[in-house]
Amino acid sequence: MPDIQISRTHALGLAAAREHAQRWGEKAAEKFGVQCEYESGDVQDLLRFSGNGVDGQLVVTASAFELEAELGFLAAMFKDSIEAKLNAQFDELLAKS
Numbered sequence: 001m002p003d004i005q006i007s008r009t010h011a012l013g014l015a016a017a018r019e020h021a022q023r024w025g026e027k028a029a030e031k032f033g034v035q036c037e038y039e040s041g042d043v044q045d046l047l048r049f050s051g052n053g054v055d056g057q058l059v060v061t062a063s064a065f066e067l068e069a070e071l072g073f074l075a076a077m078f079k080d081s082i083e084a085k086l087n088a089q090f091d092e093l094l095a096k097s
Contacts, residue, residue, distance in 0.1 A: 002056070002068035003076060004083050008090045014045070014062040020093050021047050021060040027089075054082070065090060 034051035056069030
């Protein structure tokens with residue numbers, strides 16, 4: 001079971017959601033040093049991220065973002081802080097839409 005699960009519904013459509021997710025991945029790589037791999041699909045996309053004690057994925061659909069993350073031992077000590085930051089990032093991302 002993932003240490004962190006975040007789900008946000010939206011009305012962006014897949015194309016706009018894809019752009020937001022790719023920007024989120026770029027910022028995550030820049031700020032936190034994680035490696036991101038983005039796979040586009042017809043119905044959903046998948047952004048995998050890994051590094052600095054965090055491994056996870058972001059599933060992007062036309063109507064939702066679904067993030068799951070596993071935390072390493074050291075990162076797990078900061079779970080509440082990490083989860084709060086991720087929630088704030090998704091709230092901000094969707095508020096601008």
